Structures are given as C-alpha cells and as structure tokens.
Amino acid sequence: MSAADRREQILDVATGLFGDRGFHGTTTDQVAQAAGISQPYVVRMFGTKEKLFLEVLDRALGLLLHTFRRILESPAGDDDRPMQARLGSGYVDLLGTRGVHRTLLHAFVSGNDPVIGAAARRGFVDIYRFLRDEAKFTPAEVEVFLSQGMLFSVLLGIELPAAFGQDSDADELMQVAFADKCGVVLEMAGPGTAR
Amino acid sequence: MSAADRREQILDVATGLFGDRGFHGTTTDQVAQAAGISQPYVVRMFGTKEKLFLEVLDRALGLLLHTFRRILESPAGDDDRPMQARLGSGYVDLLGTRGVHRTLLHAFVSGNDPVIGAAARRGFVDIYRFLRDEAKFTPAEVEVFLSQGMLFSVLLGIELPAAFGQDSDADELMQVAFADKCGVVLEMAGPGTAR
DNA sequence: GGAGGTTGTAATCGGATGATTACTAATCGG
C-alpha cells in the first residue's frame, strides 16, 4: 500500500479510536492493530502520538466545515427549511463517519493542553467565523445553532443513543433533545451500531 | 488529619485535576502531590483510580443538583427572572468550585467506558429528571436549558475564557454565547484565574 | 541484475504509572 493511502487509513481508524477513548485513553498500538500494521510504523509516520491526534482533529474539523460549505452552496432544491435546519441535518449526518463528533468533543474538553487546547480553540472559532461570515447567521442564530449542536454532541458523548431502550427516562430525554432527528440518530448511533 | 477530612481534601484537589486533564490524563501521583501526601495513600484510601474518579463525579453531580434544588426552593425575593434564568445563574456560579464543570464534561465524553460511561449517563438522566419533575420544565424549556448549558460547558472545556483577549473573534464568540453572563464568567474563569 | 528508494517489522529501551507490601510514628482508650 502506498504511504499516502496508508496514512489515510491510519487517520480513519485513529478517528474512531480517539473518538471512543480520547487522546490519553488511546494507545498507538491500538491504532496500529486496528490498521493492521505495527506500532512503530504508526509512530514513525506521524512523529508522535500528539501529531497524529492533531491531524485527526484537523481532518475532523475540515470534514465538518466542508460539509457545511457544501450545504451552504448547494441549491435548496425541494428543501425549503431555513439554513439553520439544513446545516443541523448536515451535522447529524457526520455520524456517517465514525468518530468525528466524539473526537471533536474530546478535543473540546482538552482546552488545558497547551498544544491540543490551542488547536481546539482555533477550530471552534473557525466554526464560529463560518457561521457568522459565510452562513450569515445573526448572533442569536449562532447561539441557538451552537447550543443545540453541543447538546447533541454531549448526548453522543455519553452514548445515550447506544443505550436506547434501557431506561425510559433516557429515551424520553433523547426525544426531547433530538426531536425529529431521533430516528436518524438511532439508525446511525443506536444500539448495535458498535465498532 | 482525620481520614474523613483527608478524604474530602483529596476529593477537592482531584476534582480540579480531573477537570484539567480528565481521567486518563491525571495520575494518582499528581493527586497525591496536590494533597501533600504520598501516592500509595491516595490509592489505598479509594481502592483504585477509577473509584476515586467515580466519587469525584458523584460529588460534582451532587453539588450540581444540590445547587439547583436550593435555588428552586428558595423564595424568589427580588429576583423576578424565570426559573430557567435563575438555575442558569446557579450553573454559572458552580465555577466557584474549581473543576466541577470540566470534570462533568470529561465524564460526559467517556460514554464508551463501561463503568464511567454508565455513571455519566445516570447522572445526565438525573439532571433531566430534576428539570422535568422538580423544576416542572416543559420539554421545550428542557431542550433550551440543556442546550445552553452544554454550549457553556464546552466553551469552558476549550478554555475560551482563559484565552480572553488573544483573538477578537474568540472574544466576540464569548459575547454571543455568554451574553449578560460574560462578565461573571470572565471574573471566575478568565485569564489569571489559573491554578 | 543490482543499486536505491519505499514499505514495513522485530527487538528493545527508558520512563511512567497504578498498585502492593511492609513498615513506622502518632494517638487514644483503659
């Protein structure tokens, strides 16, 4: 396999693993085994585990913004909902790429780390700038959009969809938070969607 | 020092440390040094690092719910704002106890862990039940309250207040997200509030 | 066909880390 392809493959599996267990909770050996290669190769290809995580984070942020820009620039077609709702659906659809949401969330709780924290802040502000400058959201719209997005992410973080059916109050909470997107979320992150 | 007092002291410093670096990123030795005792003593007092984290998590959740209940049951007095706003202020005031918000967030991103994840889900559903059954929030009110709370927490997670003044867009984002609470947040979590 | 680059591994190192054991100094009730 070419180094470039291998690189992409490692970043793919690393996104899933970092999403599951975070930076400190994931070992380079787990990444290597998931990619079917040896641990030293992972380290040599990225230099350090931290650089690997930073690349994973950058890719996740890039995918997020790319998804948003595609929606923003695509013709509305038969979708007559406001842009907030359309971008929201795009955010949910990121569930299709394993680990993206949860890797981002892991980065967002690492503000204390001098390197990862700085990258996380930069990434979050980039998203803000997109909503303000490109999507032309008003401050109030930004606040609602980001708020709902973060509740969504945290509920993914605690794996509430994966525990669906075990606690009627938890199921009700999902209904309250995800509303009409509940079905989609359960399809993509519900029980049995595991790794 | 009595074992009970020592226990509380360890839980206090551990809350700060776990809030800063999470479960996997914090060592029992860091906790011990912060408490001014030896590492084996920390381990023996709590059994395992995981049990220590679970106690820290329980305490944080307990403090959160206790704060909410106190506000709910206290007379409105001169505060004529709706209960959503009053509980929101209480949530912000939890910044007064170092590490509570960020420890909770770290737990909320650990849904994958069989033990910590289960505790985190239980805790989040407990909060939901409080809002529904005790605070009598409507589903829409719950959604708004939790959404804003999670955006608030994530912005704390990336240490946006601590980086205040370094990026005008970041400062603007804080204004958009925290609004009238911006001043209080900066006082309690702004630059120079460090450990 | 062989020189050189590319893809990859085996072996190993050094340090960190959670946990265990065995011990000690102080405190306290009788």
Added chain:
DNA sequence: CCGATTAGTAATCATCCGATTACAACCTCC
C-alpha cells in the same frame, strides 16, 4: 503505661506505552 487502632510512608513491582534502532522484503528503473 501499654496495647491497639489510626494516619501515613518508603520501597518496590509488574505492566504498559511511546519512541528508537536496526534490519528485511519488495519494487523500480537503468
């Protein structure tokens, strides 16, 4: 004053983990 409980440590263990080094197989182009 003494036996026992309590608060605490020093030393050490076994393991894990990221990183380094040295080497091997393979491809490719002249």
